[in-house]
Amino acid sequence: MADLSDIARRVEHLRAEVARHERLYRVEHQPEITDARFDALVRELQELEDAHPELAAPDSPSRTVGDDRLDAFETVRHIRPMASLDNTYSRDELSAFDQRLMRTLADERADPGEPLPYIVEPKIDGLAISLVYEDGRLVRAVTRGNGEEGDNVTANVRTIPTLPDHLDGDGHPDLIEIRGEIYMTLAEFQRVNQEREREGEPKFMNPRNLAAGTIKQLDPRVVARRRLEIVLYSVGAHEGIRFDRQRDVHERFRAWGLPVVEKYWQARGLGEAWAAIEELDRLRSTFAYPTDGAVIKLDRVAWQDIAGSTSKAPRWAISYKFAAEQAETVLRKISIQVGRTGALTPVAELDPVVIAGSTVSRATLHNEDEIARKDIREGDTVIVEKAGEIIPAVVRVVTEKRPAGAAPFDFAARLRELGHDAERVPGQAAWRLKGRNNPDLTRRRIEHFAGRTAMDIDGLGTEIVRQLIDADVVRDIPDLYRLKPDDLLPLEKFAQKSADNLVAAIDASRANDLWRLIHGLGIPHVGAQSAKDLARHFKSLDALMAADTGTLAEVDGIGPVMAESITAFFADPDNEARVRALADEAEVNTRALDADAPDQPQTLDGLTFVITGTLPSLSRDEAKALIESAGGKCTGSVSKKTDYLLAGESAGSKLDKANALGIPVIDEAKLRAMLDG
Numbered sequence: 184m185a186d187l188s189d190i191a192r193r194v195e196h197l198r199a200e201v202a203r204h205e206r207l208y209r210v211e212h213q214p215e216i217t218d219a220r221f222d223a224l225v226r227e228l229q230e231l232e233d234a235h236p237e238l239a240a241p242d243s244p245s246r247t248v249g250d251d252r253l254d255a256f257e258t259v260r261h262i263r264p265m266a267s268l269d270n271t272y273s274r275d276e277l278s279a280f281d282q283r284l285m286r287t288l289a290d291e292r293a294d295p296g297e298p299l300p301y302i303v304e305p306k307i308d309g310l311a312i313s314l315v316y317e318d319g320r321l322v323r324a325v326t327r328g329n330g331e332e333g334d335n336v337t338a339n340v341r342t343i344p345t346l347p348d349h350l351d352g353d354g355h356p357d358l359i360e361i362r363g364e365i366y367m368t369l370a371e372f373q374r375v376n377q378e379r380e381r382e383g384e385p386k387f388m389n390p391r392n393l394a395a396g397t398i399k400q401l402d403p404r405v406v407a408r409r410r411l412e413i414v415l416y417s418v419g420a421h422e423g424i425r426f427d428r429q430r431d432v433h434e435r436f437r438a439w440g441l442p443v444v445e446k447y448w449q450a451r452g453l454g455e456a457w458a459a460i461e462e463l464d465r466l467r468s469t470f471a472y473p474t475d476g477a478v479i480k481l482d483r484v485a486w487q488d489i490a491g492s493t494s495k496a497p498r499w500a501i502s503y504k505f506a507a508e509q510a511e512t513v514l515r516k517i518s519i520q521v522g523r524t525g526a527l528t529p530v531a532e533l534d535p536v537v538i539a540g541s542t543v544s545r546a547t548l549h550n551e552d553e554i555a556r557k558d559i560r561e562g563d564t565v566i567v568e569k570a571g572e573i574i575p576a577v578v579r580v581v582t583e584k585r586p587a588g589a590a591p592f593d594f595a596a597r598l599r600e601l602g603h604d605a606e607r608v609p610g611q612a613a614w615r616l617k618g619r620n621n622p623d624l625t626r627r628r629i630e631h632f633a634g635r636t637a638m639d640i641d642g643l644g645t646e647i648v649r650q651l652i653d654a655d656v657v658r659d660i661p662d663l664y665r666l667k668p669d670d671l672l673p674l675e676k677f678a679q680k681s682a683d684n685l686v687a688a689i690d691a692s693r694a695n696d697l698w699r700l701i702h703g704l705g706i707p708h709v710g711a712q713s714a715k716d717l718a719r720h721f722k723s724l725d726a727l728m729a730a731d732t733g734t735l736a737e738v739d740g741i742g743p744v745m746a747e748s749i750t751a752f753f754a755d756p757d758n759e760a761r762v763r764a765l766a767d768e769a770e771v772n773t774r775a776l777d778a779d780a781p782d783q784p785q786t787l788d789g790l791t792f793v794i795t796g797t798l799p800s801l802s803r804d805e806a807k808a809l810i811e812s813a814g815g816k817c818t819g820s821v822s823k824k825t826d827y828l829l830a831g832e833s834a835g836s837k838l839d840k841a842n843a844l845g846i847p848v849i850d851e852a853k854l855r856a857m858l859d860g
């Protein structure tokens with residue numbers, strides 16, 4: 184039997200761990216462990232606290248709902264606190280929940296043995312939100328925060344296209360807190376991640392983290408560019424209306440035109456509830472939202488009130504989480520991925536294995552500390568998990584199957600073997616390449632510079648860049664502009680014509696618009712869209728470089744993180760030297776092309792376009808540039824917010840969608856007429 188001081192130490196440790204993971208999940212949106220692992224930690228903590236009441240503490244993370252608040256947002260008090268839910272993973276635990284309620288309600292019912300009326304709903308894997316409607320009008324949207332008070336994210340929530348500003352019908356309550364979940368579809372998650380990959384920015388782990396990170400953006404226009412969705416399922420405070428049953432909540436919401444769950448089940452007793460859960464598990468892959476479990480709620484509100492709540496969660500509702508899918512496989516090798524900014528990320532190369540319907544051959548290992556904490560070694564048999572998560576993760580090692588002689592993984596030594604000149608970022612678990620002449624970093628930097636969404640230099644792809652660096656004819660971006668065909672001819676992949684073409688393509692890029700150069704520099708956090716926002720605002724590279732963080736943060740589309748990143752970038756002497764060499768020696772254009780032109784009439788101001796199909800004379804990029812120069816906006820997918828679909832030949836699903844939504848469809852000729860006003 185462990186003595187009390189051991190137990191106290193364990194409790195202490197668990198509290199710190201739970202608080203840390205809670206923060207990673209709720210504030211940083213970068214969880215390191217799965218929900219199931221997290222729940223297991225909380226449960227162990229709870230059990231120890233129950234068994235040793237002398238160790239219990241009112242502020243233990245086992246009793247609170249955590250906190251998601253950030254300083255940048257206004258804090259708002261919920262009218263009725265937002266509780267969390269107790270999670271279960273087994274039918275036995277559900278049965279205990281049912282038994283408890285039967286006992287609590289015994290005196291209320293003529294036949295205390297009769298099965299209880301439940302509602303079974305999907306448990307949506309998003310982030311909780313509370314909407315305040317007054318007289319049918321949306322006035323506020325608040326995150327859960329610490330359960331008592333949350334962040335005011337109204338402006339961001341208003342960008343959600345499916346959320347009505349006014350409730351349909353009449354007879355609205357004077358006031359109601361409507362609660363639900365904000366989420367992102369898998370398709371939108373993949374679209375955003377593809378875009379980030381193209382722009383060399385780190386990808387998000389899963390739709391939930393992306394949705395949570397998006398709702399905490401300071402600029403609602405960034406939020407509007409990533410399509411968020413919402414689904415509503417419960418009420419907080421309400422005045423001037425009554426709900427007798429949970430079922431009424433769903434039906435009222437539906438009548439008001441609010442997005443509601445696709446399906447819910449009425450069940451009498453636990454047996455029927457269990458059948459509903461099984462059906463939900465079969466159906467959930469067809470739902471629009473990520474569903475990671477079921478929520479079982481007592482249907483009668485009067486009985487809910489009698490059952491009451493704990494400090495953290497109601498006693499009349501519980502969630503049942505579906506087990507994440509796991510599989511066992513062998514980790515062959517740990518490879519190191521090099522990011523655009525020099526970040527070095529470890530990746531597990533696995534024997535391919537099918538999990539949750541797809542083949543997995545790589546999994547994230549997060550960072551050096553995670554590998555050490557889980558003691559993951561090459562050759563180990565590991566458990567890989569793919570939950571709601573899209574990027575699979577290594578959960579643990581099956582140590583019994585460890586091959587003799589497998590050595591602990593030495594991250595620093597591996598980096599040396601690979602020839603990476605790297606350092607660990609002070610205060611972080613991350614490593615990054617160091618030094619201005621690091622060939623890996625130079626390669627990534629040039630690839631990005633030449634990429635389609637940056638300087639768009641034809642013929643300067645990955646292979647050619649590698650060759651130029653290996654042959655030492657290029658050491659940094661400005662060297663590109665000194666290349667002559669004769670420098671290229673000795674290289675393997677070049678003949679006279681291809682050498683001439685590449686030099687001509689590089690030369691042509693000198694005349695590019697300013698935003699391409701800004702994006703091409705590879706400033707961390709600055710993607711193509713932000714580069715356009717910056718170019719539009721500052722009109723010259725000099726003006727951008729002279730701006731301080733405060734000025735930058737005030738530019739439309741630029742938040743504080745990006746502003747910091749931009750000033751830090753130009754403050755670095757290597758970066759400054761590179762930019763100077765490009766501007767002064769290589770004579771690359773550093774002004775916005777429209778900077779000197781008389782202001783073009785903003786005939787499309789405030790209009791949002793989607794472009795699809797092949798246009799008669801314009802490429803899509805050209806059409807986009809025309810629209811933007813007249814003050815319009817282009818987005819990738821058709822929604823209620825789209826004003827016009829510009830369609831050319833062989834338009835496909837976007838055209839169908841526009842027709843279905845009644846969005847006007849125009850051709851190139853009509854666009855030109857609109858441009859001319």
Ligand code: IVH
Nearest residue numbers: 266267268304305306307311416417478497
């Ligand atoms: S009811 C007092 N219903 O899951 C009742 N919550 O893990 C509280 N959630 O805090 C919420 N789907 O953010 C409810 N159908 C559903 C839900 C749901 C997802 C969230 C909610 C809750 C968390 C608990």
